[in-house]
Amino acid sequence: MKINGTHYRSLWWDEDQSVLMIIDQRWLPHEFRIQPVATLDEFATAIVEMRVRGAPLIGATAAYGMALAADLDPSDNALKAAWEQLNATRPTAINLRWALNRCMETLTPLPEEDRAKAALKLAHAIADEDVEINRRIGTYGLTLIRDIAAKKPAGEPVRLLTHCNAGWIATVDWGTATSPMYQAHDAGIPIHVWVDETRPRNQGALTAWELGSHGISHSYITDNAGGHLMQHGQVDLVITGTDRTTRQGDVCNKIGTYLKALAAHDNGVPFYVALPSPTIDWTVTDGVAEIPIEDRDSREVSHVQGVLDGGDIGLAQVTPEGTNCGNPAFDVTPNRLVTGLITERGICDASATGLAALFPDLIRKAG
Numbered sequence: 285m286k287i288n289g290t291h292y293r294s295l296w297w298d299e300d301q302s303v304l305m306i307i308d309q310r311w312l313p314h315e316f317r318i319q320p321v322a323t324l325d326e327f328a329t330a331i332v333e334m335r336v337r338g339a340p341l342i343g344a345t346a347a348y349g350m351a352l353a354a355d356l357d358p359s360d361n362a363l364k365a366a367w368e369q370l371n372a373t374r375p376t377a378i379n380l381r382w383a384l385n386r387c388m389e390t391l392t393p394l395p396e397e398d399r400a401k402a403a404l405k406l407a408h409a410i411a412d413e414d415v416e417i418n419r420r421i422g423t424y425g426l427t428l429i430r431d432i433a434a435k436k437p438a439g440e441p442v443r444l445l446t447h448c449n450a451g452w453i454a455t456v457d458w459g460t461a462t463s464p465m466y467q468a469h470d471a472g473i474p475i476h477v478w479v480d481e482t483r484p485r486n487q488g489a490l491t492a493w494e495l496g497s498h499g500i501s502h503s504y505i506t507d508n509a510g511g512h513l514m515q516h517g518q519v520d521l522v523i524t525g526t527d528r529t530t531r532q533g534d535v536c537n538k539i540g541t542y543l544k545a546l547a548a549h550d551n552g553v554p555f556y557v558a559l560p561s562p563t564i565d566w567t568v569t570d571g572v573a574e575i576p577i578e579d580r581d582s583r584e585v586s587h588v589q590g591v592l593d594g595g596d597i598g599l600a601q602v603t604p605e606g607t608n609c610g611n612p613a614f615d616v617t618p619n620r621l622v623t624g625l626i627t628e629r630g631i632c633d634a635s636a637t638g639l640a641a642l643f644p645d646l647i648r649k650a651g
Protein backbone atom coordinates (compact mmCIF):
# COMPACT_ATOMS: atom_id res chain seq x y z
CA MET A 285 0.00 0.00 0.00
CA LYS A 286 1.15 3.57 -0.64
CA ILE A 287 1.65 5.94 2.25
CA ASN A 288 2.32 9.50 1.08
CA GLY A 289 3.23 8.13 -2.35
CA THR A 290 5.68 5.51 -1.07
CA HIS A 291 4.78 1.82 -1.34
CA TYR A 292 5.20 -0.18 1.85
CA ARG A 293 4.64 -3.74 2.84
CA SER A 294 3.52 -4.02 6.47
CA LEU A 295 6.84 -5.64 7.34
CA TRP A 296 10.16 -6.30 5.61
CA TRP A 297 13.54 -7.86 6.39
CA ASP A 298 16.52 -5.52 6.66
CA GLU A 299 19.40 -7.53 5.16
CA ASP A 300 22.10 -5.15 6.43
CA GLN A 301 21.02 -5.32 10.05
CA SER A 302 19.45 -8.81 9.88
CA VAL A 303 16.37 -7.52 11.66
CA LEU A 304 12.69 -7.41 10.81
CA MET A 305 11.27 -3.94 10.23
CA ILE A 306 7.64 -3.46 11.25
CA ILE A 307 5.14 -0.65 11.35
CA ASP A 308 4.28 -0.37 15.04
CA GLN A 309 0.48 -0.44 14.90
CA ARG A 310 0.04 0.71 18.49
CA TRP A 311 0.52 4.31 17.27
CA LEU A 312 -1.58 4.16 14.10
CA PRO A 313 -3.53 5.93 12.76
CA HIS A 314 -1.98 8.97 14.38
CA GLU A 315 1.72 8.21 14.01
CA PHE A 316 3.53 6.09 11.43
CA ARG A 317 6.38 4.56 13.41
CA ILE A 318 8.73 2.00 11.87
CA GLN A 319 10.72 -0.09 14.33
CA PRO A 320 13.22 -2.97 14.17
CA VAL A 321 12.54 -6.32 15.78
CA ALA A 322 15.93 -7.82 16.62
CA THR A 323 15.57 -10.52 19.28
CA LEU A 324 13.21 -13.44 19.85
CA ASP A 325 11.82 -11.70 22.93
CA GLU A 326 11.11 -8.63 20.81
CA PHE A 327 9.30 -10.81 18.24
CA ALA A 328 7.13 -12.30 20.98
CA THR A 329 6.44 -8.88 22.50
CA ALA A 330 5.54 -7.42 19.11
CA ILE A 331 2.83 -10.07 18.66
CA VAL A 332 1.52 -10.04 22.25
CA GLU A 333 1.28 -6.22 22.37
CA MET A 334 -0.24 -6.10 18.87
CA ARG A 335 2.56 -3.99 17.49
CA VAL A 336 1.96 -6.35 14.59
CA ARG A 337 -1.55 -7.76 14.37
CA GLY A 338 -3.85 -9.46 11.95
CA ALA A 339 -3.81 -13.20 11.35
CA PRO A 340 -1.67 -13.28 8.18
CA LEU A 341 0.77 -10.69 9.49
CA ILE A 342 1.20 -12.58 12.75
CA GLY A 343 2.06 -15.68 10.71
CA ALA A 344 4.63 -13.85 8.59
CA THR A 345 6.15 -12.28 11.70
CA ALA A 346 6.48 -15.68 13.35
CA ALA A 347 8.25 -17.06 10.29
CA TYR A 348 10.83 -14.28 10.48
CA GLY A 349 11.13 -14.96 14.20
CA MET A 350 12.06 -18.56 13.40
CA ALA A 351 14.60 -17.28 10.87
CA LEU A 352 16.22 -15.15 13.56
CA ALA A 353 16.16 -18.10 15.96
CA ALA A 354 17.79 -20.43 13.42
CA ASP A 355 20.52 -17.88 12.80
CA LEU A 356 21.23 -17.58 16.53
CA ASP A 357 21.16 -21.33 17.25
CA PRO A 358 20.01 -23.87 14.62
CA SER A 359 19.86 -26.81 17.01
CA ASP A 360 16.67 -28.85 17.39
CA ASN A 361 16.26 -27.79 20.99
CA ALA A 362 16.69 -24.10 20.19
CA LEU A 363 14.16 -24.26 17.35
CA LYS A 364 11.68 -26.08 19.58
CA ALA A 365 12.14 -23.40 22.26
CA ALA A 366 11.57 -20.65 19.69
CA TRP A 367 8.46 -22.48 18.44
CA GLU A 368 7.10 -22.66 21.98
CA GLN A 369 7.84 -19.01 22.78
CA LEU A 370 6.22 -17.67 19.60
CA ASN A 371 3.30 -20.11 19.69
CA ALA A 372 2.43 -18.94 23.20
CA THR A 373 1.96 -15.30 22.13
CA ARG A 374 -1.67 -15.38 20.90
CA PRO A 375 -4.00 -18.42 20.81
CA THR A 376 -6.66 -17.70 18.18
CA ALA A 377 -5.24 -16.81 14.77
CA ILE A 378 -4.29 -20.17 13.24
CA ASN A 379 -1.76 -18.50 10.91
CA LEU A 380 0.70 -18.31 13.81
CA ARG A 381 0.70 -22.08 14.35
CA TRP A 382 0.53 -22.70 10.58
CA ALA A 383 3.67 -20.63 9.95
CA LEU A 384 5.58 -22.08 12.89
CA ASN A 385 4.74 -25.66 11.89
CA ARG A 386 5.70 -24.96 8.28
CA CYS A 387 9.05 -23.66 9.52
CA MET A 388 9.69 -26.75 11.65
CA GLU A 389 8.66 -29.10 8.83
CA THR A 390 11.13 -27.34 6.52
CA LEU A 391 14.04 -26.91 8.94
CA THR A 392 14.24 -30.08 11.05
CA PRO A 393 15.11 -32.39 8.12
CA LEU A 394 18.04 -30.13 7.21
CA PRO A 395 21.60 -30.20 8.53
CA GLU A 396 22.01 -27.52 11.18
CA GLU A 397 24.42 -25.54 9.03
CA ASP A 398 21.76 -25.13 6.33
CA ARG A 399 18.88 -24.08 8.56
CA ALA A 400 19.44 -20.34 8.95
CA LYS A 401 19.52 -19.68 5.20
CA ALA A 402 16.55 -21.97 4.59
CA ALA A 403 14.55 -20.31 7.37
CA LEU A 404 15.01 -16.83 5.96
CA LYS A 405 14.16 -18.07 2.47
CA LEU A 406 10.96 -19.62 3.82
CA ALA A 407 10.00 -16.47 5.71
CA HIS A 408 10.38 -14.45 2.52
CA ALA A 409 8.29 -17.05 0.67
CA ILE A 410 5.50 -16.90 3.26
CA ALA A 411 5.44 -13.11 3.01
CA ASP A 412 5.41 -13.18 -0.79
CA GLU A 413 2.70 -15.87 -0.86
CA ASP A 414 0.52 -13.73 1.43
CA VAL A 415 0.74 -10.81 -1.00
CA GLU A 416 -0.31 -13.00 -3.95
CA ILE A 417 -3.05 -14.80 -2.00
CA ASN A 418 -4.58 -11.47 -0.96
CA ARG A 419 -4.33 -10.06 -4.47
CA ARG A 420 -6.24 -13.09 -5.76
CA ILE A 421 -8.86 -12.78 -3.02
CA GLY A 422 -9.34 -9.23 -4.25
CA THR A 423 -9.95 -10.34 -7.83
CA TYR A 424 -12.66 -12.77 -6.74
CA GLY A 425 -14.21 -10.35 -4.27
CA LEU A 426 -14.26 -7.76 -7.05
CA THR A 427 -16.72 -9.94 -9.01
CA LEU A 428 -19.22 -9.67 -6.13
CA ILE A 429 -18.92 -5.89 -6.03
CA ARG A 430 -19.10 -5.60 -9.79
CA ASP A 431 -22.29 -7.71 -9.91
CA ILE A 432 -23.96 -5.46 -7.33
CA ALA A 433 -22.79 -2.32 -9.15
CA ALA A 434 -24.30 -3.59 -12.41
CA LYS A 435 -27.76 -3.53 -10.81
CA LYS A 436 -27.44 0.08 -9.62
CA PRO A 437 -27.90 3.37 -11.49
CA ALA A 438 -24.59 4.57 -12.96
CA GLY A 439 -22.48 6.31 -10.36
CA GLU A 440 -24.43 5.05 -7.35
CA PRO A 441 -21.93 3.53 -4.93
CA VAL A 442 -21.93 -0.06 -3.75
CA ARG A 443 -22.21 0.15 0.03
CA LEU A 444 -20.01 -2.23 1.93
CA LEU A 445 -19.64 -2.84 5.63
CA THR A 446 -16.55 -4.28 7.25
CA HIS A 447 -15.58 -5.08 10.84
CA CYS A 448 -12.19 -4.59 12.46
CA ASN A 449 -9.16 -4.28 10.21
CA ALA A 450 -8.62 -7.08 7.74
CA GLY A 451 -6.63 -4.65 5.72
CA TRP A 452 -3.24 -4.04 4.25
CA ILE A 453 -1.82 -3.47 7.74
CA ALA A 454 -3.21 -6.84 8.95
CA THR A 455 -1.36 -8.65 6.17
CA VAL A 456 1.87 -8.22 4.25
CA ASP A 457 0.00 -6.32 1.53
CA TRP A 458 -3.48 -5.75 0.03
CA GLY A 459 -5.39 -7.00 3.08
CA THR A 460 -8.02 -9.69 2.78
CA ALA A 461 -11.41 -8.00 3.24
CA THR A 462 -10.00 -4.74 1.88
CA SER A 463 -8.42 -6.25 -1.23
CA PRO A 464 -11.75 -6.36 -3.13
CA MET A 465 -12.39 -2.78 -2.00
CA TYR A 466 -9.04 -1.53 -3.32
CA GLN A 467 -9.51 -3.40 -6.58
CA ALA A 468 -13.08 -2.14 -7.05
CA HIS A 469 -11.96 1.43 -6.43
CA ASP A 470 -9.01 1.07 -8.79
CA ALA A 471 -11.40 -0.40 -11.42
CA GLY A 472 -13.52 2.76 -11.19
CA ILE A 473 -16.47 1.15 -9.42
CA PRO A 474 -17.90 3.64 -6.88
CA ILE A 475 -18.02 2.21 -3.38
CA HIS A 476 -18.70 3.50 0.11
CA VAL A 477 -17.49 1.55 3.11
CA TRP A 478 -19.15 1.57 6.53
CA VAL A 479 -16.22 0.95 8.86
CA ASP A 480 -17.04 -0.52 12.27
CA GLU A 481 -14.96 1.18 14.97
CA THR A 482 -14.45 -2.26 16.53
CA ARG A 483 -14.13 -1.80 20.23
CA PRO A 484 -12.08 -2.11 22.31
CA ARG A 485 -8.87 -1.64 20.29
CA ASN A 486 -10.68 0.31 17.56
CA GLN A 487 -8.97 -1.40 14.65
CA GLY A 488 -11.61 0.26 12.51
CA ALA A 489 -9.53 3.42 12.81
CA LEU A 490 -6.78 1.53 10.96
CA THR A 491 -9.25 0.64 8.22
CA ALA A 492 -10.40 4.25 8.01
CA TRP A 493 -6.76 5.35 7.76
CA GLU A 494 -6.08 2.82 4.99
CA LEU A 495 -9.20 3.65 2.97
CA GLY A 496 -8.62 7.37 3.39
CA SER A 497 -5.03 6.99 2.22
CA HIS A 498 -6.34 5.21 -0.90
CA GLY A 499 -9.07 7.79 -1.57
CA ILE A 500 -11.94 5.41 -0.87
CA SER A 501 -15.19 6.90 0.44
CA HIS A 502 -16.00 5.61 3.90
CA SER A 503 -17.77 6.38 7.20
CA TYR A 504 -16.48 5.34 10.61
CA ILE A 505 -19.44 4.05 12.63
CA THR A 506 -20.10 2.66 16.06
CA ASP A 507 -20.18 -1.11 16.32
CA ASN A 508 -23.85 -0.90 17.23
CA ALA A 509 -24.90 1.00 14.11
CA GLY A 510 -24.46 -1.80 11.56
CA GLY A 511 -27.75 -3.55 12.24
CA HIS A 512 -29.67 -0.29 11.93
CA LEU A 513 -27.99 0.50 8.59
CA MET A 514 -28.86 -2.95 7.28
CA GLN A 515 -32.50 -2.60 8.43
CA HIS A 516 -32.71 0.64 6.43
CA GLY A 517 -31.25 -0.77 3.24
CA GLN A 518 -27.93 1.08 3.59
CA VAL A 519 -25.69 -1.98 3.19
CA ASP A 520 -25.34 -3.99 -0.01
CA LEU A 521 -22.59 -6.37 1.09
CA VAL A 522 -20.64 -7.24 4.24
CA ILE A 523 -17.04 -8.47 3.88
CA THR A 524 -14.94 -9.34 6.92
CA GLY A 525 -11.67 -11.09 7.56
CA THR A 526 -11.05 -14.16 9.70
CA ASP A 527 -8.49 -15.42 12.16
CA ARG A 528 -9.43 -19.07 11.90
CA THR A 529 -12.03 -20.80 9.74
CA THR A 530 -12.92 -24.44 10.35
CA ARG A 531 -13.13 -27.22 7.79
CA GLN A 532 -16.93 -26.80 7.75
CA GLY A 533 -16.76 -23.03 7.27
CA ASP A 534 -17.37 -21.68 10.78
CA VAL A 535 -15.60 -18.31 10.95
CA CYS A 536 -13.67 -17.01 13.93
CA ASN A 537 -13.03 -13.29 13.70
CA LYS A 538 -12.83 -10.16 15.79
CA ILE A 539 -15.41 -9.89 18.56
CA GLY A 540 -18.65 -8.47 17.19
CA THR A 541 -18.46 -10.23 13.83
CA TYR A 542 -21.11 -12.76 14.90
CA LEU A 543 -23.53 -9.94 15.74
CA LYS A 544 -23.00 -8.40 12.30
CA ALA A 545 -23.66 -11.78 10.68
CA LEU A 546 -26.91 -12.12 12.66
CA ALA A 547 -28.03 -8.66 11.53
CA ALA A 548 -27.06 -9.43 7.92
CA HIS A 549 -28.96 -12.74 8.01
CA ASP A 550 -32.03 -11.03 9.47
CA ASN A 551 -31.98 -8.38 6.75
CA GLY A 552 -31.03 -10.50 3.75
CA VAL A 553 -27.65 -8.78 3.34
CA PRO A 554 -24.92 -10.97 1.79
CA PHE A 555 -22.23 -11.72 4.39
CA TYR A 556 -18.91 -12.83 2.89
CA VAL A 557 -15.63 -13.67 4.54
CA ALA A 558 -12.27 -13.10 2.89
CA LEU A 559 -10.40 -16.30 3.63
CA PRO A 560 -6.75 -16.98 2.76
CA SER A 561 -6.10 -20.72 2.88
CA PRO A 562 -3.45 -20.49 5.65
CA THR A 563 -6.32 -19.29 7.85
CA ILE A 564 -8.23 -22.54 7.42
CA ASP A 565 -7.80 -24.90 10.36
CA TRP A 566 -8.51 -28.31 8.85
CA THR A 567 -8.19 -29.96 12.25
CA VAL A 568 -11.32 -28.37 13.73
CA THR A 569 -14.93 -28.69 12.65
CA ASP A 570 -17.19 -26.95 15.17
CA GLY A 571 -15.75 -23.47 15.60
CA VAL A 572 -17.89 -22.47 18.57
CA ALA A 573 -16.88 -25.57 20.51
CA GLU A 574 -13.27 -25.91 19.43
CA ILE A 575 -11.59 -22.58 18.66
CA PRO A 576 -9.75 -21.01 21.65
CA ILE A 577 -10.86 -17.40 22.16
CA GLU A 578 -8.20 -15.02 23.41
CA ASP A 579 -9.07 -13.08 26.55
CA ARG A 580 -7.14 -9.82 26.57
CA ASP A 581 -6.27 -7.29 29.25
CA SER A 582 -9.17 -5.56 31.05
CA ARG A 583 -7.38 -2.23 30.50
CA GLU A 584 -8.07 -2.43 26.77
CA VAL A 585 -11.76 -1.99 27.63
CA SER A 586 -11.53 0.36 30.62
CA HIS A 587 -9.27 2.77 28.71
CA VAL A 588 -9.35 4.18 25.21
CA GLN A 589 -6.32 5.49 23.31
CA GLY A 590 -6.28 8.59 21.17
CA VAL A 591 -4.81 12.03 20.63
CA LEU A 592 -5.25 14.08 23.80
CA ASP A 593 -5.86 17.83 23.90
CA GLY A 594 -2.16 18.56 24.06
CA GLY A 595 -1.58 16.60 20.82
CA ASP A 596 0.15 13.64 22.44
CA ILE A 597 -1.19 10.09 22.12
CA GLY A 598 -2.54 8.94 25.45
CA LEU A 599 -5.11 6.90 27.30
CA ALA A 600 -8.37 8.04 28.84
CA GLN A 601 -10.19 5.94 31.43
CA VAL A 602 -13.86 5.45 30.58
CA THR A 603 -14.93 3.24 33.50
CA PRO A 604 -15.05 3.85 37.25
CA GLU A 605 -11.78 3.06 39.03
CA GLY A 606 -11.54 -0.64 39.78
CA THR A 607 -14.22 -1.80 37.34
CA ASN A 608 -13.34 -5.23 36.05
CA CYS A 609 -13.89 -5.48 32.29
CA GLY A 610 -14.46 -8.60 30.18
CA ASN A 611 -12.44 -8.64 26.97
CA PRO A 612 -12.94 -11.71 24.76
CA ALA A 613 -11.10 -10.71 21.58
CA PHE A 614 -12.90 -12.96 19.06
CA ASP A 615 -16.16 -14.74 18.40
CA VAL A 616 -17.29 -17.47 16.03
CA THR A 617 -19.89 -17.08 13.30
CA PRO A 618 -21.50 -20.43 12.47
CA ASN A 619 -21.34 -21.28 8.77
CA ARG A 620 -25.15 -21.05 8.44
CA LEU A 621 -24.79 -17.24 8.75
CA VAL A 622 -22.02 -16.98 6.13
CA THR A 623 -23.12 -16.42 2.53
CA GLY A 624 -19.77 -17.41 1.08
CA LEU A 625 -16.01 -17.60 1.49
CA ILE A 626 -13.76 -15.55 -0.80
CA THR A 627 -10.54 -17.51 -1.14
CA GLU A 628 -7.49 -17.20 -3.39
CA ARG A 629 -8.90 -20.08 -5.45
CA GLY A 630 -12.40 -18.68 -5.85
CA ILE A 631 -15.63 -18.18 -3.94
CA CYS A 632 -17.27 -21.15 -2.25
CA ASP A 633 -20.06 -21.99 0.14
CA ALA A 634 -19.20 -21.88 3.84
CA SER A 635 -19.34 -25.64 4.07
CA ALA A 636 -17.13 -28.72 4.18
CA THR A 637 -18.17 -29.47 0.60
CA GLY A 638 -17.41 -25.95 -0.57
CA LEU A 639 -13.93 -25.88 0.95
CA ALA A 640 -13.15 -29.44 -0.14
CA ALA A 641 -13.97 -28.54 -3.73
CA LEU A 642 -11.43 -25.69 -3.73
CA PHE A 643 -8.74 -27.28 -1.56
CA PRO A 644 -8.67 -31.07 -2.09
CA ASP A 645 -4.88 -31.00 -1.80
CA LEU A 646 -4.95 -29.30 1.59
CA ILE A 647 -7.60 -31.66 2.94
CA ARG A 648 -5.50 -34.65 1.88
CA LYS A 649 -2.42 -33.12 3.54
CA ALA A 650 -4.37 -32.47 6.76
CA GLY A 651 -5.55 -36.07 6.78
Ligand SMILES: CSC[C@H]1O[C@H](OP(=O)(O)O)[C@H](O)[C@@H]1O
Pocket residue numbers: 337338339340447448449450451454455459460461487524525526527537538539613
Ligand atom coordinates in the same frame (compact mmCIF):
# COMPACT_ATOMS: atom_id res chain seq x y z
C1 LIG B 1 -6.74 -10.32 7.74
S1 LIG B 1 -7.31 -11.07 9.15
C2 LIG B 1 -7.28 -9.77 10.30
C3 LIG B 1 -8.05 -10.14 11.55
O1 LIG B 1 -7.20 -10.05 12.69
C4 LIG B 1 -7.78 -9.13 13.59
O2 LIG B 1 -7.54 -9.49 14.91
P1 LIG B 1 -6.39 -8.69 15.74
O3 LIG B 1 -6.49 -7.24 15.38
O4 LIG B 1 -6.75 -8.98 17.19
O5 LIG B 1 -5.08 -9.32 15.34
C5 LIG B 1 -9.25 -9.18 13.26
O6 LIG B 1 -9.87 -10.32 13.78
C6 LIG B 1 -9.19 -9.19 11.76
O7 LIG B 1 -10.36 -9.60 11.13
